[in-house]
Amino acid sequence: MSRSTITIDPVTRIEGHAKITIQIDENGHVEDARFHVTQLRGFEKFCEGRPFLEMPSLTARTCGICPVSHLIAAAKACDGILAVTIPRPASMLRQVLNLAQLVQSHALSFFYLSLPDFLLGMDEDPKVRNLFGILAKFPDVARDGVRLRQFGQSVIEELAGKRIHPSWVVPGGVNEPLTESRRDAILSRIPEALAIVRRALERGKRVLEDHREEIRTFANFPSLFMGLVDDRGLLEHTDGKLRIVDAHGKIIGENLDSTRYREFIAEANEGDSFLKSPYYRPLGYPAGIYRVGPLARMNIVDGCGTPLADQEWAEFRDLERGAVLSSFHYHYARLIEILYGVERMEQLLLQRDILSKHVRAQANVNNAEGIGIAEAPRGTLIHHYRVNEDGLVEWANLIIATGHNNLAMNRGILQAARHFISGRTLTEGALNRVEAVIRAFDPCLSCSTHASDQMPLHVSVVNQAGEILDQKIRG
Amino acid sequence: MTPPVLLIAYGNPLRGDDGLAAAIASEVSRTLPEETVEILTTVQLLPEHAPSVADRRLVIFVDARAGEKPGTVNLSPVSYPDEAGGGAALTHHFRPAHLLGLASLFGRVPRALLLTVGASEFGYGGPVSASLRSALAAAAGIVAGLSR
Numbered sequence: 139m140s141r142s143t144i145t146i147d148p149v150t151r152i153e154g155h156a157k158i159t160i161q162i163d164e165n166g167h168v169e170d171a172r173f174h175v176t177q178l179r180g181f182e183k184f185c186e187g188r189p190f191l192e193m194p195s196l197t198a199r200t201c202g203i204c205p206v207s208h209l210i211a212a213a214k215a216c217d218g219i220l221a222v223t224i225p226r227p228a229s230m231l232r233q234v235l236n237l238a239q240l241v242q243s244h245a246l247s248f249f250y251l252s253l254p255d256f257l258l259g260m261d262e263d264p265k266v267r268n269l270f271g272i273l274a275k276f277p278d279v280a281r282d283g284v285r286l287r288q289f290g291q292s293v294i295e296e297l298a299g300k301r302i303h304p305s306w307v308v309p310g311g312v313n314e315p316l317t318e319s320r321r322d323a324i325l326s327r328i329p330e331a332l333a334i335v336r337r338a339l340e341r342g343k344r345v346l347e348d349h350r351e352e353i354r355t356f357a358n359f360p361s362l363f364m365g366l367v368d369d370r371g372l373l374e375h376t377d378g379k380l381r382i383v384d385a386h387g388k389i390i391g392e393n394l395d396s397t398r399y400r401e402f403i404a405e406a407n408e409g410d411s412f413l414k415s416p417y418y419r420p421l422g423y424p425a426g427i428y429r430v431g432p433l434a435r436m437n438i439v440d441g442c443g444t445p446l447a448d449q450e451w452a453e454f455r456d457l458e459r460g461a462v463l464s465s466f467h468y469h470y471a472r473l474i475e476i477l478y479g480v481e482r483m484e485q486l487l488l489q490r491d492i493l494s495k496h497v498r499a500q501a502n503v504n505n506a507e508g509i510g511i512a513e514a515p516r517g518t519l520i521h522h523y524r525v526n527e528d529g530l531v532e533w534a535n536l537i538i539a540t541g542h543n544n545l546a547m548n549r550g551i552l553q554a555a556r557h558f559i560s561g562r563t564l565t566e567g568a569l570n571r572v573e574a575v576i577r578a579f580d581p582c583l584s585c586s587t588h589a590s591d592q593m594p595l596h597v598s599v600v601n602q603a604g605e606i607l608d609q610k611i612r613g
Numbered sequence: 614m615t616p617p618v619l620l621i622a623y624g625n626p627l628r629g630d631d632g633l634a635a636a637i638a639s640e641v642s643r644t645l646p647e648e649t650v651e652i653l654t655t656v657q658l659l660p661e662h663a664p665s666v667a668d669r670r671l672v673i674f675v676d677a678r679a680g681e682k683p684g685t686v687n688l689s690p691v692s693y694p695d696e697a698g699g700g701a702a703l704t705h706h707f708r709p710a711h712l713l714g715l716a717s718l719f720g721r722v723p724r725a726l727l728l729t730v731g732a733s734e735f736g737y738g739g740p741v742s743a744s745l746r747s748a749l750a751a752a753a754g755i756v757a758g759l760s761r
Contacts, residue, residue: 250660269660273714281718288661302656 140164144559146569156581158572160555168559171552173544173576175413185534190219190503190525195305197521197536201582202302203246206239206294207514207539209307210376211521214510216309218397219525221504227494228311230486233376234324235297235307236512237479237486240375241331242290243515244432244472244479247580248338249283252469255574256345260352261567279341282334286476289331293483296320311498321487328484332446335476339450342473349466355557356575357465357550360385362418362428363437364542366513371440373447373478375513381438382418382428386460389438396511399520403537415544416537427549430517430542431579432471437461442474444481450474465550468578503529514539516582540581550575617670618650618760619723621709624677625656626739630732633677633741633749637730640753641760650760658707660715667720673756674709674727681731684748688755691725693717726759728752 141164147157161170181200188196194212198205210232217224224232254267257276266274273280291301297316298304306312346353362385366378382391382402391402404419404426418426428434442451451474454462462471486492503525510521517539524533554575558568620641626632635654642652653665658674666672674691681687695710709727716722730748732741741749 270711270714273718277718280715284660284663284715284718288664291661 141169144564146573156576158551158576160551160559160572162559166560168552168555171548171555171572172410173413173547173551174411182534182536185523185531188531190216190508190523190529190531191309193521193523193531193534194307194309195303198303198305200536200538203582204239204243204514204516205303206235206298206307207512207519208521209304210236211510211512211514211519213307213309214512215508215521215523216510217499218508218510219503219505219523219529220309220499220501220508222310222499222501224311224499225494225496227315227491228497228499229377230489230492231297231312231316231497232307234483234486235294236376237483238290238293238297240290240515241476241479241483242287242294243580244476245283245287245290247515248342248469248472248476249279249286251580252574252577253279253283255570255577256349256469260570260574261565264566264570267570282337286331286334286338289327289334289480292327293324296324308498310500313498315495315497316493318493321493325484325487328480331480332477335473335480336446339473339477342470346466346470351557352571352574353464353466355554356571356578357546357553358463359549359553360463361546362390362421362426363434363461364391364418364428364430365435365438365518366511367439368443370443372443373435373439373441373475380511380518383438383461385463387437388460396509396520399509399511399522399537403520405537405541411544413544414537414541415548416542417545424545427545428542429465429546430539431468431515432475433462433465433468434517435513436471436474442478444478444485447474447478447481450477465546465575465578468580472580503527514582516540516580517542538582540579543579543581547576547579547581550579614648615668616648616651619665619669619672620650620652620675620756620760621658621662621666621672621712622652622654622675623656623658627737629734629736629739630677630683630741630745631735632739633730633732633745634675636741636749637675637728637752637756640749641756644753644757645760650756658709658712660707660712663712663715664719666712666716666723666725667718669723671759672713672723672725673759674725675752675756676727676729677732677735678729679732679735681729683731683733683742684745685731686748686752686755687727687729687731689727689729691727693722728755 142162144160156175159172163169194209197208197212200208250269258267258271295301298306364382366374367381368374368378380394384390402419403416406415406423417423418428442448507524512519520537522535523531554572558571622634622638624631624634626635638652638654691709693710693714730752734742
């Protein structure tokens, strides 16, 4: 048998465009597997020359799913350029908005994109393995998914005026205070959201537990984990300091100064992908592999800081003695974060000064450089700008959550491919499992679509002479 | 009280004639009272619109249609599942029939119609092509007639 390549193009049920290639050796064994991001966005370059005050609105256009993350990281970088500390009510309002986005994004990832695999089966026909398959067999679950995402979106709309690409978060704070009626409208929806996520957790834990083979083989390996924590070491998505833990759960970086992120994070470029590969600089490349996002956040914190989420977190951390290493558990972590998000939103909205009119600090350019770090649904997001005296952007660097996970995603698909694929023949289930490793990370490769199993998919096993040994065509 | 008719106008106003549905919705809002028809303008259909669809007397989807002669106005019934099947795609490929399917989770599935206007200019920027003005007025008239 000659060496050959399997190509999965495109990868489905993710945000953006990517493909996977799997190299098969002469004996039919998987030799290597690579995740290639095939789109180029170029925001870092075309932001150059723009007034820095435009950066939140401009960079929010990076993504239609998580624009709020870019809004917040960009606004924080601009706060640094203004050299202001934003008013406490503005800080809390940014937190509520960020949590609302976390809830809607995680709901989409879990209910719409991943749950069909878990409830209908990894080997099920892709024509029915989707939200409408869930609608047919588990209508109560489909209803919960729609309602929960609608809740998150409605909170964004109440706060920021619209669901996608709002411009409410601005350098120095937010551009409008929260009214009592809007606050009360959000609070009135929280009990239903809380009930839904508690049902989802109850069912989710049972369903995920049934996927032992996937837990064992989906990017399950030692790595570092990184994310923000607050000053008590608890879960934090909008402010806080970076913390890094190792695979044993031991803290190796604490209170890391965001302005010095380049001392501990470096970025490698690989020739076969537009996605950069950040790594932990002290360990070098590629040994400095680390993960961010829900799984990482559950691994780095000392607790969540809300009653129900803390109970779930304690149970989650009992899965392993050190850090929880299987990336399949991103799904579980995502559900705990939704629970936290809903609880924490309520806590913040009940603060006495949440309706304060003082929501924006005003200043001119006082620093030539600003760095903003926030936790996006998929992990740590870094915006770094340099401006001239007129406030025009001269240089920008964005490190997005999905980039941090690039090394881990590549290693993860290799692990899964070696377990599920052998020889010349492909099965739909094996193919779906390799894709599902990527889906567990919920990568966000652009601002574009979620194509749920309807995008054309053509996978071929081709030998070096170009002879097709096997192929599967979907769509 | 919830208006008995829901008009869902979808398309991107920043992409030329794709803003036709929003322009039709704007015209309708000038001629019909709020208690008669609720207007929802959106860049694309989303699963989260389903609760708003359920239990209406009538839902009218309005969209600009590429591939049809510009200015051609078509009205057709919508049902779930449609000819294209139950459907799997989300967001950019989410169809009116999908929304009806999900509406069943939240109440009675309403009678639904899809009103399309043929268009050809979908480049960046606006406004809608001047040549479509008469079709726009005709479409708004049809929506108003159906809503009364």
